[in-house]
Amino acid sequence: MRAAVLTRxxxxLTVREMPDPEAGGGEVLVEVLATCVLPYAAEVFSGERNYPLVPPVVPGVGGVxxxxxxxxxxTRLHAGDLVWCDSTVRSRDDALTPDITLQxxxxxxxxxxxxxxxLHDGSFAELMRVPTENVYPLPAAAGGDPARWAALGVHVIPYGGLLAGGLSAGETLLVNGAxxxxxxxxVALALAMGAGRVVAPGRNQAALSLLADRFGPRVRPVPLSGDEAADQAAxxxxxxxxxxxxxxxxxxxxPSSAARTAAMTVREYGRVVLMGGVGMLGGDDLALPYPWIMRNSVTVRGQWMYxxxxxxxxIRLLASGTLDLTPERVRTFPLDAVNxxxxxxxxxxxxxxRTILVPPFG
Structure with a gap:
């Protein structure tokens, strides 16, 4: 097979021939049709993010x-099935605290x-070896546009955070980093799940306008000034x-101050879910006030992946049309154009x- 390899x-990345992977017991061999190239991929491959990848490695996070x-x-998967391959792999020998790798x-x-x-290699290749439990059947409709459905790898991450926070229909959610x-x-997922309002703060006015235009009055854009007190009030x-x-x-x-400002807008008995990268490159701690958390009975929860x-x-939200992929801007690249x-x-x-790699097979 051909694959894109991070050599150092x-x-x-170098596109080259590699031996076809061989799937053993508990594994599935999948022909990759489309995989998402994340916006921060360059930061990972440069070493800026200090991710624990060990070159040479075929990178890539899941795919269709x-x-x-x-x-x-x-017992239910068969050769020829159209599937989603989840990159979040868990060890099988500890049900309470399984070890995790993002393949x-x-x-x-x-x-x-x-x-x-x-499970060293990911989806920037023509073939990929995946644990059986990480392979999910897709509806036939996904076969008509696998590149668009590859965005599933982006949507499932915040969906995990919304599940962790127990978002209920009719509630008001604030998405920091909207x-x-x-x-x-x-924002899109929360509305699909029935959120009554979504507060969307940000500095990019064009992006805020896009959210408001796409979703209407249930989205409440908030242009940020950088002044903590003024932004919290807004x-x-x-x-x-x-x-x-x-x-x-x-x-x-x-900065951690931006996360703290948003977190402290939550109501008494409210929930705060932390899923971003604040602090990963150094800087101040989040420093939420102990008395505020305690006296307001606020739940603060970290959530890595889903x-x-x-x-x-x-997949159900997408198949039903409740979460609509149609407005997404998809640009595809062949494997040879990975860089x-x-x-x-x-x-x-x-x-x-969405930037999507579409490795042709054969």
Whole structure:
């Protein structure tokens, strides 16, 4: 097969021939039809984000594909099935605190690193070996536009955060980082899940206008000034009532003060879910006031990625049309143009911009 390989951090990816992966028991071999190139991929491959990838490695986070071969433990998957491949791989020997690796992308702790050494390569290739439990059947409609459906890998992340926070229909949600790739997805998902209002703060006025135009009055854009007190007041006013939940999806470049300002708009007994990258590159701690958390009975929860069931949930939202992929701006690149795709993604990371790699097979 042909694959794009990161030979060392800071070097362009190299497209070359590699041996076809072989799926063993508990695994599925998948032909990759489309995989998302994340806006911050260049930061990962340069080494700026200090991700625990070990070159040489085929990177790539999940994708849409077609089953080539299934192991003996698969009872419902068959060769030829159209599927979504989830990159979040969990160890099978600890039900309470499984180790996690993001196949072809990142990992957590030594246990996650051990998983990454075994499931080393990701989806920037013609073929990919995936654990059976990470393969999800897709509706036939996805076969008509697999590149558009590859955005599932973006949507499932904030969906996991909304599930973790227990978002209920009719509630008011504040999405911190709403003008970004993941944040804008959180806005769309929250509305699909029945949120009454979504407060969307940001500095990018064009992106805020795009959200308001697409979703109408249930989205309340808030242009930010950088003044903590003024921004907090503006977000609270835009909600026109209590803010039940805050989800933070700010990137590593954002200061902790921006996360704190948004978090402290939540109502008494409200929930705050932290999913962004604040602090990953250094800087001040979040420093939420202890008395404020305690006296207001606020729940603050961290959430890395999502439960397995989130994949099924997003697929159902997409299949039903409740979450609509039609307005998304999709740009595709062949495998040979992988470095062009990475550069394009870095400058097109706004709301509903998708950069997709489509490795041709054969």
């Amino acid at each position: 951090f800071g070097a362009p 594909g077609r089953v080539v071969h299934v192991g003996p433990d698969a 072809g992308w990142s990992s957590r702790g030594e246990g996650g690193a051990s998983l990454a050494r075994y 003008t970004g790739n993941l944040g804008s997805s959180a 977000m609270s006013a835009a909600a026109d009532g209590p803010i039940d939940m805050v989800i933070d999806l700010l990137p590593p470049s954002a 439960p397995r069931t989130a994949n099924t949930g997003v 062009d795709a990475i550069a394009y993604a870095a400058t097109h990371g706004g709301p509903f911009d």
